[in-house]
Amino acid sequence: MASEEDEFAVMFHEFYPSLCRFLECLLGGRGASGTAQEIAQESFLQLHRTGWRNLPEGEARFWLYRVARNFALNELNKRQTHQRLFDKVVDVFRARVPTPEEEFEVAEREGLVIDLLKTLPEQQRAALLLREQEELSYQEIARVLDVSESKVKVDVFRARTLLRERWRKKAERDTSAQASRVKIR
Amino acid sequence: MDCDWTEQVSLLIDGELAREAARGVERHLDNCAVCRFAREDFLLLRRQLNAYEVEHDALAERRALKRILVAGDGAGKIEQPATISALPRRGRFAGRFNLPRLSPAQLAALALLLIGVAVGVISFVNTRRSQPELAESAPTPAPPQNDANHHGASSPQSPPFAVSNNPAIVNQPRNPAEVARDNTQHNGERSRRKSVARGIDPARSSSGANARRDETARREMPKLPPSPAFSQSPTNVPVVETANNELEAIDSNNGSDDLWRGEFEATGESKTARHVEQAQVLLRSFRNTRLAEPGQRASSDIAYDKRQSKKLLYQNILLRREAASRGNVSVESLLDSLEPILIDIANLPDRPAPEAVRTINERMRRTNLVAMLQINQSASVARSY
Numbered sequence: 001m002a003s004e005e006d007e008f009a010v011m012f013h014e015f016y017p018s019l020c021r022f023l024e025c026l027l028g029g030r031g032a033s034g035t036a037q038e039i040a041q042e043s044f045l046q047l048h049r050t051g052w053r054n055l056p057e058g059e060a061r062f063w064l065y066r067v068a069r070n071f072a073l074n075e076l077n078k079r080q081t082h083q084r085l086f087d088k089v090v091d092v093f094r095a096r097v098p099t100p101e102e103e104f105e106v107a108e109r110e111g112l113v114i115d116l117l118k119t120l121p122e123q124q125r126a127a128l129l130l131r132e133q134e135e136l137s138y139q140e141i142a143r144v145l146d147v148s149e150s151k152v153k154v155d156v157f158r159a160r161t162l163l164r165e166r167w168r169k170k171a172e173r174d175t176s177a178q179a180s181r182v183k184i185r
Numbered sequence: 186m187d188c189d190w191t192e193q194v195s196l197l198i199d200g201e202l203a204r205e206a207a208r209g210v211e212r213h214l215d216n217c218a219v220c221r222f223a224r225e226d227f228l229l230l231r232r233q234l235n236a237y238e239v240e241h242d243a244l245a246e247r248r249a250l251k252r253i254l255v256a257g258d259g260a261g262k263i264e265q266p267a268t269i270s271a272l273p274r275r276g277r278f279a280g281r282f283n284l285p286r287l288s289p290a291q292l293a294a295l296a297l298l299l300i301g302v303a304v305g306v307i308s309f310v311n312t313r314r315s316q317p318e319l320a321e322s323a324p325t326p327a328p329p330q331n332d333a334n335h336h337g338a339s340s341p342q343s344p345p346f347a348v349s350n351n352p353a354i355v356n357q358p359r360n361p362a363e364v365a366r367d368n369t370q371h372n373g374e375r376s377r378r379k380s381v382a383r384g385i386d387p388a389r390s391s392s393g394a395n396a397r398r399d400e401t402a403r404r405e406m407p408k409l410p411p412s413p414a415f416s417q418s419p420t421n422v423p424v425v426e427t428a429n430n431e432l433e434a435i436d437s438n439n440g441s442d443d444l445w446r447g448e449f450e451a452t453g454e455s456k457t458a459r460h461v462e463q464a465q466v467l468l469r470s471f472r473n474t475r476l477a478e479p480g481q482r483a484s485s486d487i488a489y490d491k492r493q494s495k496k497l498l499y500q501n502i503l504l505r506r507e508a509a510s511r512g513n514v515s516v517e518s519l520l521d522s523l524e525p526i527l528i529d530i531a532n533l534p535d536r537p538a539p540e541a542v543r544t545i546n547e548r549m550r551r552t553n554l555v556a557m558l559q560i561n562q563s564a565s566v567a568r569s570y
Contacts, residue, residue, distance in 0.1 A: 132234040164230060
């Protein structure tokens with residue numbers, strides 16, 4: 001019994017940090033670290049209850065990411081609902097709703113790739129994070145996300161292209177801002 | 186500034202290309218600056234993403250592990266797979282039925298729309314139902330008082346069989362314009378037939394609903410061509426016109442001292458039952474008499490039938506109107522079917538041609554009139570007990 005707990009503890013310490021990072025990036029960065037940790041712990045609890053020793057060799061990691069992503073999707077949906085309700089209340093007192101371009105500019109000003117990640121669709125974001133951070137192959141990503149391998153290929157490429165465009169746009173904007181500041185001085 | 190090979194570059198840096206394909210992309214990269222920039226940007230993004238680190242708290246991590254182990258052991262094995270319970274709550278229903286997610290405002294608008302449609306349908310159905318009631322309650326233009334007399338005087342020799350053999354004409358609803366037009370047309374067969382029809386029409390169509398029921402009942406009756414034997418009887422007494430004149434006289438008395446009025450103030454059902462019984466006896470007698478004694482010898486029996494038929498015709502008209510006013514559709518329909526037969530029998534000549542009698546019998550047989558009368562009589566007897 002003790003050896004089983006030790007094995008689970010080893011697995012926990014091995015995957016927990018990376019799972020927290022994946023979830024934090026998926027949920028929107030530093031502000032979501034608490035939620036990411038809660039979801040990661042809930043995922044490990046589910047794994048423990050389900051009977052992790054019955055899973056095939058090497059499957060526990062994919063199982064964890066799959067369940068954690070589903071929890072994260074729940075959380076994102078909940079947030080979207082809350083955000084929609086909040087926006088409706090705010091709209092009563094606000095003249096107009098900010099356009100997606102304006103929201104993107106807000107994200108750009110924070111200057112982090114993780115903030116730019118928030119502007120991507122969830123499927124593309126999850127695929128890119130699993131590829132770049134967790135270094136999963138397309139086949140493994142397809143298993144985690146429960147999609148086809150060709151879709152993973154397309155999602156990863158589109159995520160990269162979008163991020164690159166927005167990153168370069170931000171860089172150009174920063175350069176022009178610096179030039180204007182130099183002229184003012 | 187894009188190149189078609191950019192996706193291949195993405196696959197190349199992920200190690201997802203076969204060896205030959207990877208070599209091809211690398212050769213392309215040597216010649217394509219766009220793809221080289223793309224590869225540099227992709228790798229830069231990778232470094233940025235990998236550089237992201239979460240705050241690591243070893244103590245909190247150990248506490249979390251302890252809680253998981255305790256909670257997992259305490260709860261035991263769960264039966265439901267975690268993946269199912271972890272599915273997005275709102276997405277499960279919408280995803281299964283491929284429905285779009287609706288905001289509360291959209292749901293409220295949809296509910297209002299459905300309520301509006303339901304109210305509209307209900308009001309439409311009510312309107313459709315109330316239209317017949319309005320038609321029934323709408324007053325029919327009253328016929329001129331001297332209409333029947335006028336036509337009777339203008340066409341004393343009009344063939345009375347026209348009433349029964351032209352139901353479409355008989356049941357035309359009256360209106361003042363038509364009456365005025367007909368008053369100017371006293372010549373010709375068509376005008377005479379119409380005038381005879383008018384003679385009985387006021388008694389029949391006391392209201393729009395009555396006219397409609399008359400028309401429905403008539404439509405169900407077989408339409409026979411006029412018999413030559415009937416049309417060759419110019420000396421016939423216009424029984425229908427006489428009956429109509431008497432009925433109008435009854436109406437004009439307003440029930441003051443008239444025998445018919447007093448007689449029909451008794452209970453309507455018993456009167457109707459007695460009338461139906463008498464009519465049934467008459468029809469059976471007429472049918473059997475003709476079969477038993479065909480030819481010339483039947484003239485004496487036919488004379489009795491004619492008298493009886495004339496007598497029953499008055500009762501029939503009044504009872505039918507009474508049934509119509511009470512809303513008793515079945516009795517009204519039955520009496521309406523009986524009426525043309527009584528008229529035809531009453532209008533038979535003293536020495537009728539066998540074809541004429543046979544035609545009437547054939548019509549009685551087709552409409553099952555005797556059986557219908559018997560059924561009505563049996564039902565009346567059953568109700569009385």
